[in-house]
Amino acid sequence: MPVLGDACRGISDETRKLRELAEEVERLRAAQPHVVNISPPTLDDSYSPPNREEANCPDLAINGPRIGPVVSHPSPALTDSQLREPQVAAQVQLLPAVNPQTLGNVTVTPSQIDRLFQTFFSQYHPFLPFVEGSGSPDDYHAKSPLLFWTIIAIASRRDEEEPTMLTSLSQAVQDLLWQTVPKVPHSRLELKAMILICLWPFPTSSMSTDPSFILASVAKTGAMHIGLHKPYFAQDFSRVKFRFSPEELRDALLVWSACFIAAENITSYVGQFPLFVTDATLDMICTSDNHGNLPLEIYHMVLITRFCNRFHRVMASRERRMASLGENDSGVLLPLYESELKDLRFTLGPDLSKTNEILFLYATLQLRSYYLLERSHQGAHKEFILKAYRASLNVIWKCQEREVHSKLLTCGPEIFIHGLCAACSFALKILRSGYYSQFIDMDEGRKAFNLGVCLVKKCSIEDNDLLGRYSKILAQLWGATTEPTAVQPELKVRSRLGANLLHDTLWKWRENFGGQPCGRTVTASQGENSGSPSSASLGIAAGGNTHSTCTERAREQNLEPDILIAQIDTGPKVSNAPVLSRSTSTWLEEIGEMDMGLVDESNNHWLWNQSGISTLMAADFDGMELHSDYIFNTQRG
Numbered sequence: 001m002p003v004l005g006d007a008c009r010g011i012s013d014e015t016r017k018l019r020e021l022a023e024e025v026e027r028l029r030a031a032q033p034h035v036v037n038i039s040p041p042t043l044d045d046s047y048s049p050p051n052r053e054e055a056n057c058p059d060l061a062i063n064g065p066r067i068g069p070v071v072s073h074p075s076p077a078l079t080d081s082q083l084r085e086p087q088v089a090a091q092v093q094l095l096p097a098v099n100p101q102t103l104g105n106v107t108v109t110p111s112q113i114d115r116l117f118q119t120f121f122s123q124y125h126p127f128l129p130f131v132e133g134s135g136s137p138d139d140y141h142a143k144s145p146l147l148f149w150t151i152i153a154i155a156s157r158r159d160e161e162e163p164t165m166l167t168s169l170s171q172a173v174q175d176l177l178w179q180t181v182p183k184v185p186h187s188r189l190e191l192k193a194m195i196l197i198c199l200w201p202f203p204t205s206s207m208s209t210d211p212s213f214i215l216a217s218v219a220k221t222g223a224m225h226i227g228l229h230k231p232y233f234a235q236d237f238s239r240v241k242f243r244f245s246p247e248e249l250r251d252a253l254l255v256w257s258a259c260f261i262a263a264e265n266i267t268s269y270v271g272q273f274p275l276f277v278t279d280a281t282l283d284m285i286c287t288s289d290n291h292g293n294l295p296l297e298i299y300h301m302v303l304i305t306r307f308c309n310r311f312h313r314v315m316a317s318r319e320r321r322m323a324s325l326g327e328n329d330s331g332v333l334l335p336l337y338e339s340e341l342k343d344l345r346f347t348l349g350p351d352l353s354k355t356n357e358i359l360f361l362y363a364t365l366q367l368r369s370y371y372l373l374e375r376s377h378q379g380a381h382k383e384f385i386l387k388a389y390r391a392s393l394n395v396i397w398k399c400q401e402r403e404v405h406s407k408l409l410t411c412g413p414e415i416f417i418h419g420l421c422a423a424c425s426f427a428l429k430i431l432r433s434g435y436y437s438q439f440i441d442m443d444e445g446r447k448a449f450n451l452g453v454c455l456v457k458k459c460s461i462e463d464n465d466l467l468g469r470y471s472k473i474l475a476q477l478w479g480a481t482t483e484p485t486a487v488q489p490e491l492k493v494r495s496r497l498g499a500n501l502l503h504d505t506l507w508k509w510r511e512n513f514g515g516q517p518c519g520r521t522v523t524a525s526q527g528e529n530s531g532s533p534s535s536a537s538l539g540i541a542a543g544g545n546t547h548s549t550c551t552e553r554a555r556e557q558n559l560e561p562d563i564l565i566a567q568i569d570t571g572p573k574v575s576n577a578p579v580l581s582r583s584t585s586t587w588l589e590e591i592g593e594m595d596m597g598l599v600d601e602s603n604n605h606w607l608w609n610q611s612g613i614s615t616l617m618a619a620d621f622d623g624m625e626l627h628s629d630y631i632f633n634t635q636r637g
Contacts, residue, residue, distance in 0.1 A: 092121045092125075092133030092134070093133070093134055094114070094117055094118065094121070094133065094134075094135075094136065094137070095135060095136035096110065096114050096136065097110040097113040097114050097117075097136055097137040097138055098110060098136070098138055099138055099141075100113075101113065101141055101148070101149075103145075103149055103169065103172045103173065103176065104168075104169075104171075104172030104175075105168070105172075106165070106168045106169055106172060108152060112162070113137045113152070114137070115161070116151070116152050116155040116156060116159070117137050117151060117152075117155065119155040119159065120151045120152075120154055120155040121133045123155075123407065123411045124154055124155065124200065124411050124412075127297075127355065127408070127411070127412040127413055128199060128258060128261070128297070128298065128301070128413055129295055129297065129298070130192065130195070130254040130255065130257070130258040130298065131147075131151075131192055131196070132251065140189075143187075143189055144187060144189035144190050144192075144193060145176065146173075146176055146177060146180050146189075146190055146193040146194075147189045147190065147192055147193040147196075149169065149172075149173045149176060150173065150193040150196050150197055151196070152165075152169065153166060153169050153170070153173045153202070154196060154200045156169065157200065157461055158410055158411070158461070166202075166203075166461070166462075167462070170202050170203075173202075174202060177193070177194070177197065177215075180193075181218055184222070184225060185222070185225055185226050186222040186223075186225070186226065188226075188228070188251060188252065188255050190222075191219055191222055191223055191228075191255055191259070192255060192258075194215055194218060194219040194222070195219050195255070195258050195259050195262050197212075197215060198212050198215055198216050198219065198262040198263070198266060199258075199262050199265075199413035199414060199415070200413060200414065201414060203461045203462040203465040203466070204465065204466055205464055205465055205466060205469070206466065207270070207466065210466070212266045212270075213266050213267065213270050213272060216259075216262055216263040216266045216267070216275060217263070217275055219259050219262070219263070220259055220263055220275050220276070223255060223256055223259050225237070226238075228252045228255055228256045228259075229256060229279060229281055230280075230281065231244060231249055231252040231253060231256070231281065232244075232249075234252070250292065250293060250294075253281070253285060253292040253294065254292075254294060254298065256281060256282075257282070257285060257292070257294060257298055257301075257302050258298070260276055260279075260282060260302065260305060260306075260309075261298075261301050261302065261305050261415070262413075263275045263276060264276060264305045264308060264309050264312075265305070265413075265414075265415045265418060267312075268308060268312060268366060268418075268497070268498045268499065269418040269422075269499055269502070270496075270499060271495075271496025271497050271498065271499030271500065271502070271503060272496075272497075273312075273313075273316045273497075274309050274312050274313050274316070276309055277313065282302065282306060285299070285302055286302060286303055286306055288347070296351065296353075297353060297355075297356065300348055300352055300353070300356045300359075301356060301359060303344065303347065303348065304344070304348075304356065304359050304360055304363050305359075307340065307341070307344050307363060308363050308366055308367075308498075310337075310340075311333075311337045311366075311367055311370075312366075312497055312498055314333060314337075315333075315370060315497055315498075316497055318333075334367070334368075334370055334371065334384070335380070337367055338367070338384070341363070341364060341367060344360075344363075345360065348360065354398070354401075354402060355402055355406070355408055355412070355416070357398060358395060358398050358399060358402065358408075358416055358419060359415065359416070359419065361391050361394050361395045361398070361419070362395060362415075362416075362418075362419030362422065362423075364387075364388070364391045365388055365391045365392055365395065365419070365422055365423060365426060366422070366498040367498075368384050368385065368387060368388030368391070369388060369422075369426060369498060369500065369501050370498070371384050371385050371388070372385065372429070372489065372490065372491050372500070372501060373490075373491060373494060373500065382436075382439075385430070385436070386430075386436070386439060386440070388426060389426060389427065389430045389436070389440065389445075391423075392422070392423035392424075392426040392427045392430075393423070393427060393444070393445065393448045395419055395420060395422075395423035396420065396423050396424065396427070396448050396449075396451055396452040396455070397448065397451070399416060399419070399420050399423075399452075399455055400451055400455060402416075403455065403458075409455060409458065409459050410458065410459065417456075417459050417467065420452060420455055420456060420459070421456060421467075421470060421502065422499075422501065422502060423452060424449065424452040424453065424456060424474055425474075425501050425502050425505045426501060427445060427448060427449050427452065428449060428474060428477060428478065428505065429489055429501060429505070430445070430489070431445045431446070431449060432477075432478070432480065432482050433482070433488075433489040434482050434487070435487060435488050435489065436489065437482075449474075449478070452474070453471050453474050453475055454471075456470055456471040456474065457471035473505070473506065473509045474505075476509060476512075476513050477505065477508060477509055477512070480508070480512050491504045492504055492507065493507060
């Protein structure tokens with residue numbers, strides 16, 4: 001009898017194992033449809049302006065195909081236009097989630113997890129592919145809860161099935177983030193989560209409450225703490241002997257490169273000294289043979305970002321030596337970097353993707369914005385300022401094109417949104433300058449500026465967030481008084497490096513429409529105790545108010561809701577400058593990025609209706625809290 005019992009138990013064990021094996025086979029079969037092709041949709045290499053429906057303001061009709069999970073099939077031969085799109089060599093193979101997960105008061109089911117992970121890897125991840133896409137979401141959660149919930153939060157930014165998911169998760173994920181920061185050392189997965197949050201930050205209503213700059217610094221120092229800045233000598237930063245495998249080495253280079261891209265973008269946008277100074281690993285990555293074997297999209301982004309890092313560092317070091325930028329040797333330094341800019345475009349070659357073309361144009365705009373700091377605009381300086389203006393229009397047009405085809409602005413990292421905001425600020429500065437308006441096509445500029453404001457507004461995720469407010473600021477400033485023809489445009493904000501123009505724009509709005517007191521300085525304590533929301537939010541010293549700005553504020557200019565913002569003029573401009581011939585004017589308009597071989601300037605025809613941007617009244621700006629850390633120097637400019 002005992003023998004019979006043992007035999008029965010053996011049969012039972014075999015039956016159980018067979019049942020488990022069958023369940024495993026079924027699970028693997030079920031995982032097959034979750035193989036996601038993360039290549040962006042095929043694009044036509046030719047450029048054509050959007051039609052009337054696509055360019056309709058304020059809500060652009062972006063009807064590009066939604067990228068979803070598809071079954072992997074052998075790919076046909078790539079066309080030339082496909083080769084210029086972000087490509088990822090390996091496909092993302094995701095196994096289905098099994099367990100629900102909970103964070104705070106939010107619980108996501110396995111089906112929700114699968115859908116959001118597919119959304120992230122198909123729509124967001126291809127723009128900067130540095131997160132490994134393998135295994136199941138359960139594996140992500142087991143290895144790094146922060147990375148798991150970061151992916152869920154990013155994928156829910158514009159999720160139509162769960163529109164409240166991001167709002168519900170925002171505070172809980174940020175709490176998890178700042179609980180993770182003190183727990184050192186950080187794993188590479190945790191560092192990836194921090195970098196992702198830098199690239200796709202949570203919505204905020206004020207620049208002063210955006211922690212991206214702080215988080216970028218944490219991510220960089222955390223990566224250095226575990227030796228990612230010296231991946232070939234990582235053992236020197238550890239207590240045990242080890243050596244990266246080839247896969248781990250490539251992953252370390254990816255994390256370090258992504259951290260560099262995110263940190264440099266943030267510091268250039270907020271106007272702070274670059275976090276990366278000199279780095280042998282980045283120098284090695286930037287060799288002509290792509291030593292780190294990075295995806296081509298990331299490799300090109302590192303090259304462009306490294307160029308921006310170099311001239312920002314040089315200009316920042318000059319600021320430390322001198323009272324301000326834009327004096328003495330800048331007339332020598334900037335032309336040198338103009339030469340390097342052309343060399344960079346040659347290095348990037350014909351395989352530069354259309355998204356990275358925008359990044360390159362953004363780099364040219366940052367470099368040439370330093371010419372606005374010059375006290376005297378000589379002939380060459382005027383030419384480069386007009387080139388920067390042309391680059392700003394190209395950034396706006398190309399952002400619209402990429403948004404239609406690949407949802408660059410609504411799904412891509414905020415690098416491109418920052419470029420769009422900078423382009424709109426520069427276009428506004430030149431278009432409302434009586435001095436430079438004589439050299440440009442005002443009608444073309446108005447249309448591009450209209451489009452730029454519409455795109456910035458479209459980037460807004462939540463009501464009253466920073467991008468939504470900035471679109472209103474741009475619209476309101478268009479109605480401000482045009483600068484006199486004889487006065488060359490200058491910047492009062494001069495300590496924010498490549499972001500001088502952006503913060504100068506914000507301060508101009510504060511003076512004209514933000515309730516900033518006229519003709520006197522407000523101390524920090526006075527700002528904090530002020531009953532005015534805008535004054536309390538500023539909380540810093542400010543000056544530079546003139547009689548004209550006070551008068552303009554008293555007029556309380558409103559924008560008519562039924563007309564385009566750029567159709568509002570303050571009256572005919574009286575110009576004492578000689579009228580340029582059409583050939584001269586055309587030549588001045590066409591200088592810019594044509595010498596880089598990027599764009600065709602002859603077919604930029606745009607169709608516009610009279611719907612305009614509604615509800616942009618002055619009352620909408622009550623209580624805006626856009627913050628800046630700079631004090632206007634009324635003795636300059």
